[in-house]
Amino acid sequence: MSSTVSPLQPCLHPIYARLLCAALCQRGFDEAQILLGTGLDWAQLHSDNRSLNFAQVQRLVRRAVQLTDCPWLGLQVGCATQVSAHGPVGYAALACADLRGVLQVLERFSVLRLSSLRLTGYLEGERYCVRADEEFDLGDVREHILATIAGTFLRLLEAVCGTLPVGELRFTFPFAEPAWGARYRELLGPGVDFAADCYSVSLPLAWLDRPSLSADPQAARIALRDCEHQLLGVREGGDWTTRVQLRLLACEGRYPTLGQLADEYHLSERTLIRRLRDEGGNYQQLLDEVRQELACWLLLNTPLSVEAVAERLGYQDTSNFSRTFRRWLGMTPNAWRNGQLAVPAP
Incomplete structure (x- = not known):
């Protein structure tokens, strides 16, 4: 893990915190209950687009799990997240010509939405894998964050390629299988394993050439240009x-x-x-x-x-x-x- 990255640095676009709050509201909790003890302000969270730091995310996730007594809440939120929530990164992915392009977009630009993880794609036999390495220790909210990412990835694949044989997807998680492990297989499919070295998802190599249902070359160019502009800002130190x-x-x-x-x-x-x-x-x-x-x-x-x-x-x-x-x-x-x-x- 990189020693140059601090958990107090901005790392997560606030849209994902808002989606978590929305899920809690749907369960009947009000603003005061949701944010109690988090140090977050409801109005600012829902109007300010500055990224949250990990410490803020950690407090909100802990509160959410405490309120719901649902340790797999992140998985449910991820599976329910619309692709549009990912902003330019989501638009660029949707507009790609094929699944290969989608994965390239995610690997290059995911840092614009979540910078506490680094995505890397590689070949492994007849499969293509994407692994996520933690830039710092995610601690007791590791499961929530990685489960959210897994659900989000599945939802994105379905939006781009339509119905997929989910039995061909494999998800690995870097923690022991929890008592609610059946929830993972229910939502992600049977190819779920635990106690791995890191989080990863893999799919058949042949899938990379699957055409996108929403391919749009012009929209892709515009969205990719926007992503590159934002990425340049991040590398230059941000705003x-x-x-x-x-x-x-x-x-x-x-x-x-x-x-x-x-x-x-x-x-x-x-x-x-x-x-x-x-x-x-x-x-x-x-x-x-x-x-x-x-x-x-x-x-x-x-x-x-x-x-x-x-x-x-x-x-x-x-x-x-x-x-x-x-x-x-x-x-x-x-x-x-x-x-x-x-x-x-x-």
Whole structure:
């Protein structure tokens, strides 16, 4: 796993969190119940297209499984996800001439929707395999994330090629078979195995030439151009909001002022303010969000005391940190930590 990737870096398009929330709403849960203890804001989640970081996703998934007592919830959500939810990546895949092109799109551009996994395609005898390697440890939400991906992949194949002999598909998962393993075979078909080295899906090599039901060369060119443009932005550091977020995440206790940050980017302070404003944010808001996420992560994933967490975030006065944390999440750091640790892992 890459040591250069942090679970606090943006990694998941918010549409997938919204789909999970929608599934919970369909089960009768309201907004307050769904987001309790997650630190997420309903209005922001459903209006802001900035990617969520893994810590946010982890808290939401834990809450969802706690509410539903359904450890295979990710599989159900994935199987119900429309291809349009994948944005330009989904449109590009649908418009490809054949299944070979679809897989190439997924392998190259999946990072635009989920950057915590790296997809690699390869030949294995008479089969074509796609494996997913974790960029960092997905921990207790590994099953939910990988099951969602498996269901999403099956739904995409069906949209592109129509009805498929699912018995020819093989899914492997890097965890022991759970008590609900029959649910996987019910939804994905009989070719499901567990306790593998990593997640992978494979299909007969002959399938690669299957024509797409929705092939559209012109639409494919437009969608692929859009994907390439977005991918270039990711490789160059993303938009200005993401650049600033990543810079702040790299700090520990001593954060640069807006002026210092502008100097680092060889910009005037006014220009950096304008660029962040054009993307719907400002420096203080981003600093606040980064501190909040770091606080939540450290409280949940380390044994550090509240005083030590406050110091790591640059607060000289622990009481000031506690007041700020209460403003963020409506409870004290200790109350939030105890509540989060009480949530059972999937």
